[in-house]
Amino acid sequence: MRFHEDVFVAGVGTYRPDVVSTAFAVGASWYDPADREASGMESVMVARDLPGPDMAVRAAEVAVRRSGHDRDDFGALLHTATHHQGPDGWSAPHYVLRNTLDRPITAVQVGPGCLGSLAALESAAYRLLGNPEHDAVLLTCGDNFGTPLVDRWRASKLFLLADGGAAAVVSRRAGFARVLAFGAVSNPSMEELHRGGEKRFPPGITIGRSLNFEERSAYWREQWAQGVAPPMGHFGDVVAETVEHTLGEAGLALDKVARICHSGYTRGALESIYLDPLGIDDTRGTWELTRTLGHAGAADPFIGLEHVWTRGEVVPGDHVLLLCAGPGMETDCVVLEIVAPYEPAKEG
Structure with a gap:
């Protein structure tokens, strides 16, 4: 869908804990040396005992400050979690709300999994366009995979599970990036x-x-x-269809996109699912960043966006894709136009 009315990303923030190198993990017998070689991964973020919702709070503090919005401007908080957040039956979104905006507004959790941040961005845009009562929505996500029932080093050869948090402010007023279009395609x-x-x-x-x-x-x-065929399909085809459709809605060709902020997959998975189906190389994406961080669930696209914007790797007039693949199987895509440069002088 193309957004014909103005919707912006007004602020973005992340919390990135210290990393553990894959070389150290191999030395500790956590990670297989052959898997490390094939993955191309250098390190992974590990938060130790810091809960996911607390990482979301820290990221949100940065995003709200950068947005220029006051707490009273916000009408909702949409929180995404890929892994368990705390006590069963407890509301992590309201914990994040209490420790950020602390206002009597709705706070809900959005999924599924790694798609949650972009699904939340879409929902926030619709909310702002359909309800003029408030000017902003806060998006948050945060996960800590260092729990007894998860082995971040061996759970999948497609990625290494990373801890981290991210947040974004979606606004109807102004921002550094205009939201042009959203698209989603699934193969259930x-x-x-x-x-x-x-x-x-x-x-x-x-x-x-x-x-x-x-x-x-x-x-x-x-x-x-045993002769039983598994579900057939190639996830890369879903990615290619999503990008083609969403860029078509935005009226852009892929060669007009400056950067793609994608999931933090290992080298082979990145090529198979994202790069090869789109016919691009890793310099168009965020591989040089994600290979040092790992796959931080739904936080990945916002981590990538903050990285390329604050480093001046995208400037006003550039277009950026936020792209996530997740369970379902589904791919979500957001097309942004950068409309304002990062100004570090305003960080204080």
Whole structure:
């Protein structure tokens, strides 16, 4: 969908904890040396015992300050989480709200998984266009994967799970990036790939089953060997269709896009799912950043956007794609036009 009325990203902020090098992980026998070599990954963000919602709060403080908005301008907070946030039955979005805007407004959690931040951006834009009562919506996300039931180094060969937080302010008034279009394409026939034969009830986490995508991939390899075809489709085709559709809505060609802020995948997955289907090389994306950080769930596109904007790698007139692939299987894409440069003098 193309947005014919003005909607902006007014502020973006991140919380990036210290990194652990993949060389150290190999030395500690956490990470297989061959997997490290194939991945191209240099390091991964690890937050130790800092909860995901607290990383979201720290990122939000930066995004709100940069936005120029007062707390009373906000009509909603949309929070995204890829991993468990705290006590079962507790509301992480309202914890983030209490420790940021502290206003009596709605706070909800958006998913699924890594797509949540862009789905939240779309929802925020619709809210602002449909309800003129408030001028801004705060988007937050934060995850800590350092829990007993997750092995960040071995859960998937497609990515290394990273801790971190990110936030953005969506505004109807002004901002540094204008939102031109949003698009999403899914192939629900492939949803089974992320189930891998697991029972839907009771949920695995409630009986101590770990998050392990490699086990689910092994299940489908076994099924294939027994003559049972797995769900067919190539995720890269979904990515290419999403980008083509969204750029068409924005009236742009891919060669007019300065940078693509994508998920923090390993080298092979990045090429297979993003780069090759789009016919681009890694310099158009954020590989040199993501290979040092890992895959921080829904925070990835905002981490990339902050990086290229604050470093002056995109300037007014440039176009940026925010691009996420997630479970479902679905890809979401946002087209932005940079309309204001980063001004570090205003950071104080």
